[in-house]
Amino acid sequence: MTLSKVSDSNNYLVLQMSPAWEISADSFFDFCQLNSHLRIERTATGKLVIMSPAGSETGNRNFKLIQQLANWSDRDGSGIGFDSSAGFILPNGATRSPDASWIKLTRWNALSAEQKTKFAPICPDFVVELRSPSDNLKMLQDKMQEYIDNGASLGWLIDRTTRQVYIYSPDSEVKSLDNPQTISGDPVLSGFVLDLAKIW
Template identity: 30%
Template sequence: MAYSEGARAMATATTKPKRKRRYTEQDLLQRPSDGRKYELVNGRIQAVPTGGRHGQIGFRLASRISQFVTEQYEGFDSSTGFRMVGGNIRSPDLALMNRSRLPQGQAPVDFIDGAPDLAVEIVSPSENPKDLLQKVGEYFESGAREVWLLFPERKQVYRYTAPLEVQVLHEDDVLTGGDLLPHFQVRVGELFE
């Protein structure tokens, strides 16, 4: 069967791929609350896996850390968005930021510029390792001093003090707060009990 030039041009015109929309910070801010956690990554709004166990571990760690936070730091939960150097908006499960890095020492109404000094992520089994490493890199590139990845399934904590410097802590090891939280320490297993 022969196609005319017009039919061939029409077939070509109708098969052009649609351009994907790039979402903005404003789109993320205006997103209706549905109880889920979202981040803006490379112009896409992505749901971040959470759940009951996830929240329990986050609360447990936050309650322990709060006892050691000095007046110098402000604490944030997963509803806070941090503006990374490349434009992504990340929402760690738990974060500490030096007040001197906040405008007038106060958290702004919308997103916070830069990564927190400490970013804590509770890792879901469905999260991609490549994406996690990208996130760790973004945190450090944007000003983080430490990043902790908590793996509930393995009962492990990966404590990053630089993008490629990681200490893997197991259930019976002790997680310390280093220079950020000098007196903080907890046995890793206690976070997952």
């Protein structure tokens, strides 16, 4: 097992586990529950990425983001939303926890009750990552592309430091918006408009 730092801020640590130690999906879930004070993800190659909790201000902005998504999701009724504590096993084997996400009910309901209680083996239809000041931008951009490559229909990377929003979707170039006041989720999230005044 090797340990390496992957950002200058010391907010990310990577543990190289494989091939010395192969950890099952169930064991990884249990490991994350035992260390619930940390955010832990697993890459497609089996590396464990350990992150410290977000700062309080970023946590508040993420709360405002989730509040808007949840309000829309309740009104729309076609899907189910998740906060940053939810983990998902992507088709490539990675286990990721977006800051906010949403899945169509038809896809969510196709999972078994047992699959829903742990890290569900599904890529969300919609994902959001909210960059905190100490986050590595390239790492977040790679993660956003990974979501799209694994089945997400729409992804937003919101960079509060530069007031930029990167929009990811399949079969199209990443779009960058400078200091937008709102973002529309159409057509994936029909009628959802995020008010960024609450986020900036």
